[in-house]
């Protein structure tokens with residue numbers, strides 16, 4: 255269990271995250287929120303990038319360490335003159351990942367993103383989507399208990415987007431916490447056990463993905479609800495997300 259207690263992050267003169275309290279159970283979590291809601295700031299605060307972030311972050315009751323977290327930033331880059339393998343070794347070194355099977359571990363995570371044939375190619379020969387896939391691979395390197403991905407499927411072609419979904423689905427999440435921020439609510443619906451919705455630096459809702467959809471089904475079935483908006487029999491996560499966001503902003 256990852257416990258966030260009283261997290262407040264101030265950047266410049268602005269308080270971006272306001273006293274967040276939230277627990278993340280094992281499983282896949284979708285962090286949803288509109289542009290500027292604070293998703294990236296939250297993720298960066300989790301990995302300790304902002305000295306101004308206050309509060310505590312505990313993994314199973316103990317302070318977390320950088321090796322506990324695999325992180326894919328929103329903008330991920332490689333050293334153009336180095337091969338993919340060299341970049342991965344460098345990342346392993348800088349994260350303090352040392353293992354006698356490091357090369358095999360690198361090959362395995364690179365294979366999981368379908369880039370084995372590029373492992374000894376210079377990074378500048380990769381397309382931006384391929385670089386993103388190396389970014390996904392490095393987040394999994396070292397088998398960390400927490401994996402945080404900031405918009406992992408942005409810029410991926412449909413085939414690679416589906417491969418990412420499969421990679422997450424195949425990952426044994428029994429003892430892992432995976433947190434994904436995305437604007438592709440369909441990806442979150444497919445992948446995530448839990449949804450956290452963030453707006454204006456506050457976590458405004460947290461539930462299971464099924465819980466949000468079930469609540470919407472009940473709501474739409476309720477005669478007191480104005481159904482002027484088209485409602486399908488089976489609401490999607492996006493329907494629930496939009497409803498929660500609108501209600502929060504309307505002060506309901």
Ligand SMILES: Nc1ncnc2c1ncn2[C@@H]1O[C@H](COP(=O)(O)OP(=O)(O)OP(=O)(O)O)[C@@H](O)[C@H]1O
Nearest residue numbers: 265266268270287288289290291292293294295296
């Ligand atoms: N370094 C910074 N200094 C000051 N304000 C910042 C800084 N970085 C982000 N912000 C502000 O913090 C707020 C939250 O930004 P953040 O990038 O966390 O949002 P987000 O939910 O990830 O948005 P998006 O979906 O567009 O990526 C925004 O108002 C942004 O302008």
